[in-house]
Amino acid sequence: MAQSSGRTHARSFIKRDTAQARGYSQAVITSGGRAIWLAGQVAGEDAAGKSLTGDFDGQVREVFARLGRTLADAGAGLGDMVTMTVFITDARYGDRFTQLRREIFGDDFPASALITVAGLARPELLVEVQGIAVAR
Numbered sequence: 001m002a003q004s005s006g007r008t009h010a011r012s013f014i015k016r017d018t019a020q021a022r023g024y025s026q027a028v029i030t031s032g033g034r035a036i037w038l039a040g041q042v043a044g045e046d047a048a049g050k051s052l053t054g055d056f057d058g059q060v061r062e063v064f065a066r067l068g069r070t071l072a073d074a075g076a077g078l079g080d081m082v083t084m085t086v087f088i089t090d091a092r093y094g095d096r097f098t099q100l101r102r103e104i105f106g107d108d109f110p111a112s113a114l115i116t117v118a119g120l121a122r123p124e125l126l127v128e129v130q131g132i133a134v135a136r
């Protein structure tokens with residue numbers, strides 16, 4: 001489950017049943033804190049250098065691991081993400097992405113957009129995630 005940075009700022013979520021079922025919040029309201037703008041992250045290989053070609057779950061998990069490391073370098077965690085834009089190359093991955101996002105974030109989800117695209121920077125890439133986090 002996503003960990004936050006021990007935030008000292010206020011955060012609230014607008015949760016609707018349909019959005020919660022899909023693993024996102026309608027809105028996340030914050031006050032105070034530092035905004036961290038995250039560049040799009042992809043994962044063609046895991047941390048050990050093993051190819052993730054054709055492995056949607058592996059790519060999603062590695063993308064969030066990389067985002068988590070970037071956020072840790074900024075003094076934050078995945079739980080501090082307030083919004084994300086997700087690009088997938090096949091709409092059939094949408095439901096699986098929702099399941100993985102629910103696993104990663106628990107119950108307090110970032111706001112999110114899920115967009116199907118014709119392709120990403122390299123043909124083996126299946127998912128890209130960019131986002132914004134707000135940390136103490």
